[in-house]
Amino acid sequence: MVADGLFDGALGVLLLTLATAVLHARQLYTSVVLLIAFGLLLALTWARLGAPDLALAEAAIGAGLTGALLLSALARCGEAPPGPSRAPPLRVLPATLLALLVGIVLLRALWPLAEGPVLLPALALGQLPAAGVDHPVTAVLLNYRAWDTLLELVVLMLALLGVRQLHSAKQVIPPPWPLLLAWTRMLAPLALLVGGYVLWRGAFAPGGAFQAGALLAAGAVILRLNHLLPPVRWDNGLVRLLVVLGLGVFLAVGVVGLVGPGLGFGPVGTAWLAYPPALAGPLILTIEAAATLSIATTLTLLVVGEPEELRA
Amino acid sequence: MTLFYLCIGGGLFVLGLHSLLLRPHWLRAIMAINIMGSGVFMVMVALARRGDTTDPVLHALVVTGLVIAVSATAFALRLASGLLERTKKPEGGA
Numbered sequence: 046m047v048a049d050g051l052f053d054g055a056l057g058v059l060l061l062t063l064a065t066a067v068l069h070a071r072q073l074y075t076s077v078v079l080l081i082a083f084g085l086l087l088a089l090t091w092a093r094l095g096a097p098d099l100a101l102a103e104a105a106i107g108a109g110l111t112g113a114l115l116l117s118a119l120a121r122c123g124e125a126p127p128g129p130s131r132a133p134p135l136r137v138l139p140a141t142l143l144a145l146l147v148g149i150v151l152l153r154a155l156w157p158l159a160e161g162p163v164l165l166p167a168l169a170l171g172q173l174p175a176a177g178v179d180h181p182v183t184a185v186l187l188n189y190r191a192w193d194t195l196l197e198l199v200v201l202m203l204a205l206l207g208v209r210q211l212h213s214a215k216q217v218i219p220p221p222w223p224l225l226l227a228w229t230r231m232l233a234p235l236a237l238l239v240g241g242y243v244l245w246r247g248a249f250a251p252g253g254a255f256q257a258g259a260l261l262a263a264g265a266v267i268l269r270l271n272h273l274l275p276p277v278r279w280d281n282g283l284v285r286l287l288v289v290l291g292l293g294v295f296l297a298v299g300v301v302g303l304v305g306p307g308l309g310f311g312p313v314g315t316a317w318l319a320y321p322p323a324l325a326g327p328l329i330l331t332i333e334a335a336a337t338l339s340i341a342t343t344l345t346l347l348v349v350g351e352p353e354e355l356r357a
Numbered sequence: 358m359t360l361f362y363l364c365i366g367g368g369l370f371v372l373g374l375h376s377l378l379l380r381p382h383w384l385r386a387i388m389a390i391n392i393m394g395s396g397v398f399m400v401m402v403a404l405a406r407r408g409d410t411t412d413p414v415l416h417a418l419v420v421t422g423l424v425i426a427v428s429a430t431a432f433a434l435r436l437a438s439g440l441l442e443r444t445k446k447p448e449g450g451a
Binding site for chain 1: 358359360361362363364365366367368369370371372373374375376378379380381382384385387388389391392395398399400402403404405406407408409410411412413414415416417418419420421423424425426427428429430431432434435436437438439441
């Protein structure tokens with residue numbers, strides 16, 4: 046019990062300290078590196094809080110891809126010009142006051158929640174036999190709240206389209222050093238293997254499309270940064286297909302479910318995104334596989350897609 | 358323990374907000390928004406373990422949120438660096 050308390054305490058203090066360091070370090074480069082460490086610690090926290098799905102996603106997305114994004118943005122723009130290291134007190138004082146007030150309001154709002162009624166888990170677990178998968182988080186993502194996931198894929202695509210519209214400086218990727226090259230050759234197939242495994246596992250244990258997609262994207266980003274992968278070009282038909290595949294399959298399942306019974310397609314679905322229990326498992330796995338490929342391609346393009354490649 | 362992590366989540370949010378109010382460099386502002394988001398996620402994950410079983414709905418929402426956060430970050434970074442470039446050499450035009 047004491048050890049648990051110590052662990053939680055250390056984790057909490059470390060998180061707050063790292064966040065402060067990220068926000069107030071003098072050099073931007075230090076901040077970015079510390080933010081990556083913060084993301085890894087956050088993944089540990091999710092594991093501690095009983096959320097292995099989140100720990101997987103955070104380690105790949107929060108620490109890996111966000112870090113790569115920030116580092117490449119920093120490389121494009123350069124370190125900030127050395128200005129006054131401290132903000133003027135005239136700005137610090139009101140900001141601190143306001144932050145404190147917001148903190149007090151938040152604390153008062155969060156306090157009663159800790160003891161609030163808990164209704165959702167029972168509902169979610171009660172319907173699990175009809176959901177088609179055994180892992181409750183996957184069931185929520187792909188079955189109960191499929192709308193959320195569908196719209197999330199739309200948001201991902203919108204972000205990619207937005208990035209495509211913006212012209213930005215070409216990112217010069219330096220030639221890789223030998224050790225990095227050797228590591229990449231070992232890590233990339235492993236990322237592919239683990240990605241596929243995590244996707245398959247999502248049906249009955251922590252894992253799923255998002256984690257798998259993020260892992261695949263991380264593998265592709267490493268390969269691309271070491272010049273082992275040809276540029277991911279937007280004018281390549283396959284790339285475009287992969288980007289829209291997840292959304293397309295998801296929409297197709299929804300539409301067939303909506304109009305299928307009327308047209309005599311049999312029991313493919315009963316309503317918009319409502320799967321019949323017998324087919325729910327295979328349908329969810331199909332959607333997940335397509336979504337994984339889309340997420341991986343989109344994230345890769347977001348991180349390492351170069352301007353002329355994206356615009357082509 | 359739920360209450361402890363709720364407080365840490367709130368603390369992260371407040372730290373990020375405070376830094377954002379100081380009008381930092383744009384890269385740091387994006388990092389501050391990321392940290393605020395992490396605070397919100399932590400509140401949700403802490404709330405997910407209130408009952409006897411962990412709440413899969415909140416976990417699923419956070420998984421969705423993580424992916425949205427990284428795509429928003431990518432867009433924000435491109436937007437900011439594009440803006441920077443355009444202000445640096447105005448003769449470049451649109």
